[in-house]
Amino acid sequence: MEHNEEVCGNMKPGHDSTYFWRKAKNSAMLIFSFVCVLLAVTPLILIFVYTLRQGIGSLNLDFFLQMPKPVGESGGGMDNAIVGTGILIGLGALFGLPVGILAGIYLAEFGHTAFGSLVRFFTDVLSGVPSIVVGVVAYVLVVLPMKHFSALAGGVALAILMIPTVTRTTEEMMKLVPQSFREAGLALGIPRWKTTMRIVFPTALTGITTGILLAIARAAGETAPLLFTALGNRFWSTSIFNPMASLTVFIFDYAKAPFEDWNRQAWAASFVLILLIFLLSLIFRLATRRQYEQH
Amino acid sequence: MERRTRRGDRSWPVPFRSSNGRRPRVRKVHNAGDFIFRNITRIFAILVFSLVFVMAYEMYMGSGLTLQKFGWSFLWTETWDPVQGTFGALPFIYGTVVSSLIALIISLPLSLGVAIFLSELAPRWLEQPLSFLVELLAAIPSIVYGLWGIFVMVPWLRVSVQPLLKKYFGTLPLFQGPAYGFSMLAAGVILAIMILPIITSISRDVLKAIPTLQREAALGLGATRWETTKLILMGARSGILGATLLGFGRAIGETMAVTMVIGNRPEIAASLFSPATSMASVIANEFAEATTDLYTDALIEVALILFGVTIILNILARLIVWSTTRRFAAT
Numbered sequence: 001m002e003h004n005e006e007v008c009g010n011m012k013p014g015h016d017s018t019y020f021w022r023k024a025k026n027s028a029m030l031i032f033s034f035v036c037v038l039l040a041v042t043p044l045i046l047i048f049v050y051t052l053r054q055g056i057g058s059l060n061l062d063f064f065l066q067m068p069k070p071v072g073e074s075g076g077g078m079d080n081a082i083v084g085t086g087i088l089i090g091l092g093a094l095f096g097l098p099v100g101i102l103a104g105i106y107l108a109e110f111g112h113t114a115f116g117s118l119v120r121f122f123t124d125v126l127s128g129v130p131s132i133v134v135g136v137v138a139y140v141l142v143v144l145p146m147k148h149f150s151a152l153a154g155g156v157a158l159a160i161l162m163i164p165t166v167t168r169t170t171e172e173m174m175k176l177v178p179q180s181f182r183e184a185g186l187a188l189g190i191p192r193w194k195t196t197m198r199i200v201f202p203t204a205l206t207g208i209t210t211g212i213l214l215a216i217a218r219a220a221g222e223t224a225p226l227l228f229t230a231l232g233n234r235f236w237s238t239s240i241f242n243p244m245a246s247l248t249v250f251i252f253d254y255a256k257a258p259f260e261d262w263n264r265q266a267w268a269a270s271f272v273l274i275l276l277i278f279l280l281s282l283i284f285r286l287a288t289r290r291q292y293e294q295h
Numbered sequence: 296m297e298r299r300t301r302r303g304d305r306s307w308p309v310p311f312r313s314s315n316g317r318r319p320r321v322r323k324v325h326n327a328g329d330f331i332f333r334n335i336t337r338i339f340a341i342l343v344f345s346l347v348f349v350m351a352y353e354m355y356m357g358s359g360l361t362l363q364k365f366g367w368s369f370l371w372t373e374t375w376d377p378v379q380g381t382f383g384a385l386p387f388i389y390g391t392v393v394s395s396l397i398a399l400i401i402s403l404p405l406s407l408g409v410a411i412f413l414s415e416l417a418p419r420w421l422e423q424p425l426s427f428l429v430e431l432l433a434a435i436p437s438i439v440y441g442l443w444g445i446f447v448m449v450p451w452l453r454v455s456v457q458p459l460l461k462k463y464f465g466t467l468p469l470f471q472g473p474a475y476g477f478s479m480l481a482a483g484v485i486l487a488i489m490i491l492p493i494i495t496s497i498s499r500d501v502l503k504a505i506p507t508l509q510r511e512a513a514l515g516l517g518a519t520r521w522e523t524t525k526l527i528l529m530g531a532r533s534g535i536l537g538a539t540l541l542g543f544g545r546a547i548g549e550t551m552a553v554t555m556v557i558g559n560r561p562e563i564a565a566s567l568f569s570p571a572t573s574m575a576s577v578i579a580n581e582f583a584e585a586t587t588d589l590y591t592d593a594l595i596e597v598a599l600i601l602f603g604v605t606i607i608l609n610i611l612a613r614l615i616v617w618s619t620t621r622r623f624a625a626t
Binding site: 022023025026029030032033034035036037039040041043044046047050051098099100102103105106107109110111115116118119121122123124125126128129130131132133134135136137139140141144149160163164167191192193194196197217218221222223224227228231248251252255256263266267270273274277278281285 | 594
């Protein structure tokens, strides 16, 4: 209320100086907000440009095709880590996607109940759990019973991290499918499950797929949950019951190491990761935007 | 991101209502496929729902030894001595709280400025790409922030920022001691960059949820752009509080970047220039090398504390954000 009085009072003639101050304050705050935007975007650009510069310079064919060299020797690459990251996110997707997608379908098609809201709520809460905690849980669940570190445990950790994103994306994308599609299916006498799986789900599939790709890209960038589940490995291994190398854990180890060549390789690996994630984010953005426009 | 227009969509399953308003007597069609499908998806929904509880239970059971041996005193014991078998989490809790607070102090005004710009001031053509840039900031893996932190930010802090702070605020105990670079301050700054996107995007959503009518009313009374924005901010304050809590929760759980720049020394020091450690980073650093069962259990208990705090923060924040966006969605 007092705002209104203030505003009206100042509008009267003879209060020009107040009006001037209000305008000045207005401009100042507008400029402040723009400066905030600049400050916020600066680190992004700095990080991106720096990683780009360091990464391109250090990237070579060896990085993709060679094994890590023993400590102290320069050269070599991370082919085992690239394959390892692939296997780890593959395992994560194998465990996480079915759970996430089916739970998402439930939320979209049957989730208008109180229980649906509860699940939605806890899915959001789950997405706020720190990834290191998820790693500890995977350790207790998988590593302790098996008595040794394994890629399997890393896969479980990544699956738990993927589930909230996949669930919510599936739900959102299926809700974007117009109601008339469902009604048309039901009117033709098609059972509801078939309507959902053969009409609604395929229509939403583009959005769901890109959402899943984004979740996978995020998982590929996770380090903390892998430190004591998949552990890392300097040798070639594709067995899911053994410790497995991953790009992110390599970056962590190589960043701390006092060897220039290892630091260089850490930058190369970061560059590959960032490129992967940015590309998938862009694809996701474009794909979902088309969905909005369609309906 | 919530899409409010779709939120109120309650028409599926299609409700049957006859003209007299009562449910008509319809022969229920029992389709075995529907029954199976519904229940299979429900099982998975229950699975997702129960994950949080399974995690809590597993960590509670996993930290049995220390829970038994130290009880609540684990929370305020300052000694962390794996050799002697004495464990207290206070230095880690302190490091986590202080670094997250620094992050919040730096990040909150910035994020609010960006959110205001995006929701109130920016033209449409600028808003979309800017939002995307801010989202990209959230997509950069924590480890890359850490790497950048080690090689670019920490040297910059050591050479430029810390001497400056020392020169002008050196009398405060906060800015004393030698400038190593790797410090509580470094952790706070990198966290500030990392939580900016989440606070920004949620604040922006909350601001956007406020009806345009309110802006038009204020502008119509002759208020300036900023005065209007101030009113809008007042209306959105609980939502912004929620966004802040979510950002805080994110900062508390952030692991890799913090581990790489905080210096990892389990001591409580007044100066922000001295190395510290946090709950997440002690787990990251020591878990794989924990030799005794008691040591492992102590680290699992640290994870349990971290889990409890982030869950509570998240529940609070989500409730606040939900209630505000819903209130405005109804009008």
